[in-house]
Amino acid sequence: MKTLIKINENPNINMVGKIYEFIDPTKIYIPILTNTSFHKNDYVYKNNYYSDYISSISGYVSGSKKIFLNKKFVNALEITNDFKENSHIKRRKKKITNREELIDNLKRFCLFDLINKLDENKNNLIISCVDEEEYSINEFMRLSNNYDEILMTIDFLSKILKTKNITLAIKNTNAKSIKNVKSIIGSFPNIKIVLLPDNYLIGLKTNLCEFLNLKEDDSILFTTNEIYDLYTTSIKFKDITEKYVTISGDALTKSFLINVKLGTSLKEIIKKYCKIKEKEYNVYVNGYMQGVNVNKEDVIITKEINTIVINKNREDATECINCGACYKICPVNINPKRCYFNKVINPKCIGCGLCNYICPANIDLKKVVKGDMYEEKEN
Amino acid sequence: MKKKKTNYLVIENIILLIPLIIYGIFKNGYLIYEKGYINFYQIFKPLYLPLIGIIIKLIIDLIRYHKIKIDYNLVYVILIGMIMPYNINIIIYSISLLILYIITLFLERHLKFNKVCFIYLIIILINFYFNKFTFENVLESKFTYSFTFFDLLMGRCIGSISTTSIIFSLLAFSYLTFSFYYKKDIPLFINASYIILSIIYLLITKDNSYLLNSEVLFGSIFIAPLPKYSPLRRINQIIYGISIGIFTFILSIFFNKVISIYLVIFIISLIPNIKSKRKVSNNVSS
Numbered sequence: 001m002k003t004l005i006k007i008n009e010n011p012n013i014n015m016v017g018k019i020y021e022f023i024d025p026t027k028i029y030i031p032i033l034t035n036t037s038f039h040k041n042d043y044v045y046k047n048n049y050y051s052d053y054i055s056s057i058s059g060y061v062s063g064s065k066k067i068f069l070n071k072k073f074v075n076a077l078e079i080t081n082d083f084k085e086n087s088h089i090k091r092r093k094k095k096i097t098n099r100e101e102l103i104d105n106l107k108r109f110c111l112f113d114l115i116n117k118l119d120e121n122k123n124n125l126i127i128s129c130v131d132e133e134e135y136s137i138n139e140f141m142r143l144s145n146n147y148d149e150i151l152m153t154i155d156f157l158s159k160i161l162k163t164k165n166i167t168l169a170i171k172n173t174n175a176k177s178i179k180n181v182k183s184i185i186g187s188f189p190n191i192k193i194v195l196l197p198d199n200y201l202i203g204l205k206t207n208l209c210e211f212l213n214l215k216e217d218d219s220i221l222f223t224t225n226e227i228y229d230l231y232t233t234s235i236k237f238k239d240i241t242e243k244y245v246t247i248s249g250d251a252l253t254k255s256f257l258i259n260v261k262l263g264t265s266l267k268e269i270i271k272k273y274c275k276i277k278e279k280e281y282n283v284y285v286n287g288y289m290q291g292v293n294v295n296k297e298d299v300i301i302t303k304e305i306n307t308i309v310i311n312k313n314r315e316d317a318t319e320c321i322n323c324g325a326c327y328k329i330c331p332v333n334i335n336p337k338r339c340y341f342n343k344v345i346n347p348k349c350i351g352c353g354l355c356n357y358i359c360p361a362n363i364d365l366k367k368v369v370k371g372d373m374y375e376e377k378e379n
Numbered sequence: 380m381k382k383k384k385t386n387y388l389v390i391e392n393i394i395l396l397i398p399l400i401i402y403g404i405f406k407n408g409y410l411i412y413e414k415g416y417i418n419f420y421q422i423f424k425p426l427y428l429p430l431i432g433i434i435i436k437l438i439i440d441l442i443r444y445h446k447i448k449i450d451y452n453l454v455y456v457i458l459i460g461m462i463m464p465y466n467i468n469i470i471i472y473s474i475s476l477l478i479l480y481i482i483t484l485f486l487e488r489h490l491k492f493n494k495v496c497f498i499y500l501i502i503i504l505i506n507f508y509f510n511k512f513t514f515e516n517v518l519e520s521k522f523t524y525s526f527t528f529f530d531l532l533m534g535r536c537i538g539s540i541s542t543t544s545i546i547f548s549l550l551a552f553s554y555l556t557f558s559f560y561y562k563k564d565i566p567l568f569i570n571a572s573y574i575i576l577s578i579i580y581l582l583i584t585k586d587n588s589y590l591l592n593s594e595v596l597f598g599s600i601f602i603a604p605l606p607k608y609s610p611l612r613r614i615n616q617i618i619y620g621i622s623i624g625i626f627t628f629i630l631s632i633f634f635n636k637v638i639s640i641y642l643v644i645f646i647i648s649l650i651p652n653i654k655s656k657r658k659v660s661n662n663v664s665s
Binding site for chain 1: 562
């Protein structure tokens with residue numbers, strides 16, 4: 001493991017400590033990835049799935065729009081909220097007792113990412129409460145607010161997966177989470193709490209396993225939000241229609257964590273809760289370090305999005321001085337400078353953004369190395 | 380970890396050079412003035428040379444970009460001013476620097492080479508055509524000194540105008556080793572290989588004059604690791620460092636103690652051009 005570093009905090013970000021709730025959007029957007037036809041004023045029920053994406057409200061189809069999803073723009077259905085929350089889907093409520101039942105249940109909720117993690121015959125279960133991105137507080141706040149449910153779900157999951165060691169990894173700076181978890185950890189003697197240093201990329205599976213002295217191949221890693229999703233779907237048998245999203249950045253009047261309905265537009269959230277104080281700014285989906293710069297605020301909150309950063313425009317890049325800092329800091333030993341100047345995408349790149357962070361010449365290296373060049377294609 | 384921008388790195392580098400210039404003023408200015416060999420204005424000759432470089436750089440910036448840029452060229456011109464011999468003629472220096480600076484701006488587009496060493500070597504050649512081939516100052520040429528180990532450490536030895544203080548060079552190096560952007564392996568391996576060879580030479584010939592060479596130390600700390608002209612990979616940095624150390628020592632014995640390190644750095648900095656040309660020719664043939 002390369003020596004992990006602490007990222008400097010941005011002093012211009014004003015983080016608000018409380019969680020906002022925004023569960024009554026006027027419109028939501030559902031990505032439509034298959035050839036399904038809809039007509040204006042068609043009625044959409046709450047909790048209906050359209051190609052893996054849920055309708056988090058009930059209402060009428062009022063149009064369509066191109067939205068940003070997984071580094072590209074796709075068509076989305078615009079649904080106007082009737083504020084009735086009509087749903088005609090009834091979920092099973094039979095207790096889950098084994099892995100197959102759990103997988104079947106998760107399939108119903110289209111949680112395929114979680115299904116892929118449910119490997120058998122692994123001895124270590126690691127629950128990470130690590131927010132890698134600067135000013136992203138999703139994991140930390142989830143554990144602080146829902147520690148009871150999370151510990152219960154960890155216990156439930158370990159019994160189903162028959163894992164021997166259960167580790168809950170929390171950053172040593174998250175005092176509130178540590179305090180809350182410690183208050184009830186006595187009821188779960190099989191769960192071990194480990195405090196992690198406040199270093200960037202400590203939450204990466206390889207780094208975490210190395211820090212905990214566990215074999216990577218013999219470990220399953222979940223985040224606290226994933227555990228909470230498991231709780232909602234497999235213990236409560238409810239659909240996931242809301243999620244925590246951190247909206248932060250130095251171009252905003254304030255930064256905050258918000259619980260929003262899936263499909264809500266970022267524009268609507270910003271309009272209601274804060275203002276953009278800069279004339280020129282960039283929008284980064286899923287964080288400033290690891291996310292993608294979309295240059296637009298037409299972002300829709302989907303299940304893939306955890307953090308949105310709205311920052312002032314990057315300072316202009318100057319000439320590369322060949323200092324080698326990008327190469328020295330790269331956790332996977334790529335030479336970002338060479339990739340940048342040869343315009344080569346490197347498949348080994350994990351998109352951590354450390355090369356961009358450390359570059360004294362402000363060159364956007366990650367954009368080329370990781371291949372986040374959709375803007376040019378889009379234009 | 381704190382991110383540092385290019386202009387911050389440049390200013391940091393310049394600040395580290397200031398004590399060496401001040402020592403240069405003391406050794407090659409004040410001490411000679413005290414004996415009455417030069418007038419008051421000549422005390423500051425070690426300061427004039429970097430200042431002339433800065434003025435030339437700023438004027439060219441204003442012509443090229445219509446604004447002043449704080450980039451590594453600023454460090455280069457200061458370094459060139461510091462490694463000049465004491466007997467350099469300021470007018471010759473100014474004219475040659477101006478012409479060579481402009482020439483290198485064009486040459487850099489086609490060739491990769493250490494600009495500082497290149498300009499230095501050409502100016503030295505021009506200067507020695509007009510002046511005596513020596514690095515001694517007025518006092519050193521008038522009197523015969525026997526330097527003790529402490530004298531050499533403090534910087535009382537014969538060398539360039541502002542590079543002789545080993546103490547200040549070492550202090551600057553110890554600061555730079557904490558910088559993430561500094562290629563510290565290069566000076567470490569240059570000095571390690573140079574010192575090992577000097578010790579072997581000392582054991583064989585009983586000549587200890589090669590052991591403490593302020594010029595090698597200065598060149599290895601400030602010029603060899605200049606980011607633009609040094610390798611990125613650690614293994615390449617080690618090879619680069621060791622080869623500079625070895626060839627510098629060999630040249631010091633057979634040629635000149637002061638110039639050898641700059642000559643070696645310049646020659647080794649040309650190697651990537653041969654490599655890249657080979658790559659191009661391979662691509663063409665395939």
